[in-house]
Amino acid sequence: DQQVKQNSPSLSVQEGRISILNCDYTNSMFDYFLWYKKYPAEGPTFLISISSIKDKNEDGRFTVFLNKSAKHLSLHIVPSQPGDSAVYFCAASNADKLIFGTGTRLQVFP
Amino acid sequence: AAGVIQSPRHLIKEKRETATLKCYPIPRHDTVYWYQQGPGQDPQFLISFYEKMQSDKGSIPDRFSAQQFSDYHSELNMSSLELGDSALYFCASSSLEEETQYFGPGTRLLVL
Numbered sequence: 757d758q759q760v761k762q763n764s765p766s767l768s769v770q771e772g773r774i775s776i777l778n779c780d781y782t783n784s785m786f787d788y789f790l791w792y793k794k795y796p797a798e799g800p801t802f803l804i805s806i807s808s809i810k811d812k813n814e815d816g817r818f819t820v821f822l823n824k825s826a827k828h829l830s831l832h833i834v835p836s837q838p839g840d841s842a843v844y845f846c847a848a849s850n851a852d853k854l855i856f857g858t859g860t861r862l863q864v865f866p
Numbered sequence: 867a868a869g870v871i872q873s874p875r876h877l878i879k880e881k882r883e884t885a886t887l888k889c890y891p892i893p894r895h896d897t898v899y900w901y902q903q904g905p906g907q908d909p910q911f912l913i914s915f916y917e918k919m920q921s922d923k924g925s926i927p928d929r930f931s932a933q934q935f936s937d938y939h940s941e942l943n944m945s946s947l948e949l950g951d952s953a954l955y956f957c958a959s960s961s962l963e964e965e966t967q968y969f970g971p972g973t974r975l976l977v978l
Contacts, residue, residue: 788965799870799956799969800909845908852922853899853911854958854967 759783760848762857769864775833777860779846782827788849791820791831793842794859800845804831836864868893870970872957878976879947887942887973891959897921898940899967900932903954915940947977 761780769775777791787808792800806813806820806829813820819832833840843861847854871890879885891898897916901909902925911924915934926932929947934940944951954974958967 790966792969797954797972797974799872799958799971802966802968805966849965852897852914852916853924854901854909855911856908858908 758858759850760846760855760857762844762846762860764860765858766861766863769836769862771838771864771866772835775831775836775840775862775864777831777833777844777846777862779829779831779857780827781829781848781855783848783850783855784824784827786848786850786855789820789822789829790847790849790854791818792845792847792856793840794845795842803844833862836862838864838866840864870957870959870968872955872970872973874973875971876974876976878978880978881947881949883947883977885944885947885975887944887955887957887975889940889942889957889959889970891938891940891957892961892968895959895961895968896938897960897962898934898938899958899960900926900940900942901956901958901969903956903972905953909954909956912942944975949977951975952977 790805791803846857899914900912903909912926918934932942954972958969
């Protein structure tokens, strides 16, 4: 039973345009959400997080939006750069542990 | 800035052997987490420790055990290895002041 879902396994975006990665969750008890970026053979790198008391958090080119009623969050990257190409995982915090989504592979092409 | 350190980075073992993975958290982080990522899968939580005590437990097989030492480093001990244990094993650390977990580079375990 996948509590955190990323329904798009891949996304291709042109450099300079906006990348929107989506994530849905089922457990309304989750109170903290994170996005990680992962390259092959490396550990997940923390990007941005959001608490359930907020609906938006912004850090440079990265913005995370949270819609609690829809149990949906999204990561916006603008402008997208070729170096953003990686697998992106959303994760929800449940007590101590993180529950990860299945990941979305983002490809930013010139 | 110092990051989470994991050793070894790569490990090859045969079935029924044992393996020990080590994790050194970011300085002043008191909580350590272990995750397992199989091929093409998302990371799955195994176990966590706070102040040397087990704080939560996930889908960790009984053949695996872990502990956190007085210097906050942690070791994951894996016995009677099976082919299905081949995976990336990540360690993450966090502090009470910040919920964010920061991950190490992982240990790639291959069981032959």
